[in-house]
Amino acid sequence: MDLTPLHRDGLTVVGYEEFISAQPETFDWPDLDEQSAAAMCYTSGTTGTPKGVAYSHRSTYLHSMAACAADGLRVGCDDRILAIVPMFHANAWGLVYAALMAGADLLMPDRFLQAEPLVRLIDAQKPTVAGAVPTIWNDVLNFVEANPSYDISSLGLVACGGSAVPVHLMEIFEEKYGVQVVQAWGMTETSPLATVARPPASLDTQERWRLRATQGRPVPGVELRIVGDAGNELPHDGEAVGELQVRGPWITGSYIGEEDDGEKFQDGWLRTGDVGRIDERSFVTLTDRTKDVIKSGGEWISSVELELLLAGHPDVLEASVIGVPDEKWQERPLAVIVVRDGREPTPAHLRDFLVGKVAKWWLPERWCFVSEVPKTSVGKFDKKRLRSLHAEGELAVVEI
Structure with missing residues (x-):
């Protein structure tokens, strides 16, 4: 059979069916030590220097089982998985391995992770499960709102993590498009799946939404605890x-x-660097990273809670909050805002929006409006970069 590749515009194109037809039908699986390393990823370095994390064959297999489980991501043989998260981030191969274990189909979007090509792919290929950080889904929602002819209703589950997911984003997806966004939490060090926010069905609607706004409870096999200073x-x-x-x-x-x-x-426990609380149902609510929490006058202010509240304002597209030096209070919050097209909220207006929702001393006096919040390679807010820009005087800060 002629497998001569086509050369076009500097690219080599090989027909997939022709390629696999020339391959052997059997594979001699190697005899491997299940404890040996199968893969390695580096932490994103959002708050510090990236560090290498290795995954064994055994840990990868067990993690895949957790992703397929009913209290995990419920990946099954009838699913079609859209793997949006870059493979270099937090061992995002986890969803791919789960698809392989379950016999599910896989959709790979290549490097086209902007809203328009993603929505076109969803409309054409009808995936049932997808996963990505909240900023990706925020962009997807804005594109679909502006282009209602596209259908994204095939998505039965969107696993969303990397940073806290605004409740209003989950509500719009579910109520308007029939897409359930489920918040999950994990890290490069946890392979990454550790918790999933699936409230008990017996609870009333209000309580279920409250729990869905958390990072969820641990999937089987994972233990959690919180430790004081x-x-x-x-x-x-x-x-x-x-x-x-x-x-x-x-x-x-x-x-x-x-x-x-x-x-x-510490004694078999990974110190995550996340700050939060755990309730009696084992649902975790993360309030900040230890390096991002704002220490003002001896008290802690959660940048995450302020971000989620500000993101719920109809004029706000994105909101990131960092701690900046203050002569009197040591640190105070600086709110960095991206405004929706055609909207012109003032700092005073946004500050008034927060009144009654947080303690008075949490309210930011410093505001900055930008066209885009700097992001890491995987779409997280790059607070390290924001702090650097502020220190260099590159942010136009308004004080009220």
Whole structure:
């Protein structure tokens, strides 16, 4: 059979069916140690230097089982998976491996992760499951709202993580387009799936939405706890706030080529660097990263909670909040806002919107309006970059 490739515009094109027809029908699987490394990813470096995390064959298999489970992402043989998250981020191969385990179809969007090509792909190929960070789905929603001829209703489940998902975003997707956005939490170090926000069906609508706004509860195999500044384990009462720690069969126990002095790993527990609380149902609510929490006058202000509230304002497209130096209070919040087209909210208007929703001393005095919030390679807000821009005087800050 002639498999001569076509050369066009500097590209080599090979017919897929012709290519696979020339391959052997059997494969001699190697005899591998299940504890040996199968893959490695680096942490995103959002708050620090990227670190290498290795995944064993065993941990990858167990993680895939959790993704397929009923209390995980419920991946099944009838699904068609749209893998949007870049493969280099947080071992995003997890969803791909789950699809392979379940016998599901896979859709790979290549590098075309902007809203328009994604929506065209969803409309044409009808995926049932997808996953990406909230900024991607915010862009998708804005495109669909402006182009209502496209149909995205095939999506039965959108697993959304990387940062907190605004409730209003989940509500619009579900009520207007029939797409259920489910918040999940994890890290590069957790392979990445650790929690999924699936409230019990017996609860009323209001309570279910409250729990869906959390990062969820641990999938089977994962243990969570919160620890105070003194190293003491805190109660799961929905009120105590501390650092989230996690352990389990697919949670990493070390970084590649680095010694640890207890800063990240402690008696089998991974110190996540996330700050939050756990309620009596084991649902986790993350309020910040330890490096992003704003320490003002000896008290903590959650940048995440301020961001979620501001993102719920109809004039706001994106909102990111960072702590900036303050002579009197040590740090104060700076709200960085991207405004929706045709809207012109003032700092005073947005500040008034927050009144009554947070403590008075949380209200930002400093505001900055930008065309786009800097983002990392995977679409997270790059707060490291924002802090650097502020320190260099590159942000036009308005004080009220």
